[in-house]
Amino acid sequence: DAGVTQSPTxxxxxxxxxxxxxxxxxxxxxxxxxxxxxxxxGPQFIFQYYEEEERQRGNFPxxxxxxxxxxxxxxxxxxxxxxxxxxxxxxxxxxxxxxxxTQYFGPGTRLLxx
Amino acid sequence: GQSxxxxxxxxxxxxxxxxxxxxxxxxxxxxxxxxxxxxGGAPTFxxxxxxxxLEETGRFSSFLSRSDSYGYLLLQELQMKDSASYFCAVDxxxxxxxxxxxxxxxxxxx
Numbered sequence: 001d002a003g004v005t006q007s008p009t010x011x012x013x014x015x016x017x018x019x020x021x022x023x024x025x026x027x028x029x030x031x032x033x034x035x036x037x038x039x040x041x042g043p044q045f046i047f048q049y050y051e052e053e054e055r056q057r058g059n060f061p062x063x064x065x066x067x068x069x070x071x072x073x074x075x076x077x078x079x080x081x082x083x084x085x086x087x088x089x090x091x092x093x094x095x096x097x098x099x100x101x102t103q104y105f106g107p108g109t110r111l112l113x114x
Numbered sequence: 115g116q117s118x119x120x121x122x123x124x125x126x127x128x129x130x131x132x133x134x135x136x137x138x139x140x141x142x143x144x145x146x147x148x149x150x151x152x153x154g155g156a157p158t159f160x161x162x163x164x165x166x167x168l169e170e171t172g173r174f175s176s177f178l179s180r181s182d183s184y185g186y187l188l189l190q191e192l193q194m195k196d197s198a199s200y201f202c203a204v205d206x207x208x209x210x211x212x213x214x215x216x217x218x219x220x221x222x223x224x
Contacts, residue, residue, distance in 0.1 A: 033212070042118075042201050042214030043157065056211040090156060103147075103212070105156040 002027060004093050004106035012112045013081050021076045021109045025093030031055075032074040033103065034066060035090040043090055049074050050095070078111075086113045116140045118202055118215035125221045126192055134187045134218045136202035144205040146178050146185045147212070152198045160187070160200075189220075197222045 005024045013019050025032050031050045035043035045058035049068035068074045072093075078085055088110050092103040118138045126132040136146070145164040149157035161169055163178035163185060175188040189196055199217040206213055 035214075040217075042203075042216050044214070045212055048211070058211070092157075102159050102162065104159065105149075107156050 004091060004104050006091050006106040006109050008109055009107065010110045012114065014114050015081055015083060017081050018077065018079045019081060019111060021089050021111075022073065023076070023091030023106060024073045026104050029093035029095050029104070030072050031093060031095035032068060032072065033092045033094070034074070034076045035092065036060075037088040037090055037108070039087075046076070081113045083113050086111060116204070116206060116213040118204060118213060120202055120215045120218045122216070123219045123221070125223060128192055128194060128222055128224050130192050131188065131190045132192060132220065134189075134200050134220070136185050136187075136215055138183050138202070138204050140204050140206040140213060142206040143180065146176075147203045147205065148176050148187045149201045149203060150198050151201065151217070157201060192222050194222050194224070196220060
């Protein structure tokens with residue numbers, strides 16, 4: 001049973017560029033949440049997708065957008081990258097028969113903006 | 115606003131017991147979770163408390179007092195592999211709108 005997978009593992013971009021990160025949830029899960037984790041900090045909630053719609057959103061600008069596909073996989077898009085967007089981006093899945101309160105995290109995508 | 119407070123660092127001896135506290139102030143509350151994160155790794159779910167009291171899972175236990183907006187994670191029989199960062203997280207908006215604390219870095223020494 002594959003866990004949560006994310007791609008790519010590492011990414012280097014320059015300011016102003018756009019980036020797309022991908023996530024496949026754990027088998028049986030239907031909900032995907034995205035987090036940003038700066039070095040030495042806790043993960044910050046970006047948004048959550050369920051049934052292909054954004055269900056909850058944290059305090060992030062509209063430059064951060066996402067999508068969920070019918071197979072429950074998800075993308076996180078960040079436009080007009082800033083240096084401050086450099087972080088580890090984590091995807092977490094939950095739901096289905098597993099119950100809602102347990103989130104399973106993927107290994108993350110480490111984004112560096114130069 | 116939402117805020118969670120945890121000690122930034124804790125050091126404990128192998129085989130001992132350590133308690134990591136978390137106090138929270140959130141606009142809503144559904145439950146308190148604990149996660150472990152090793153350097154360079156992803157957070158791993160440890161426990162979830164929705165009701166007051168103690169939940170035990172092997173060497174780890176978690177406690178919640180909703181009236182005090184307080185919880186703790188108790189690690190017993192510490193092992194070197196327990197050296198990691200531990201985060202408390204509050205589910206405050208339903209549908210897991212989760213706010214994480216800044217984390218407690220636990221160092222286990224021989």
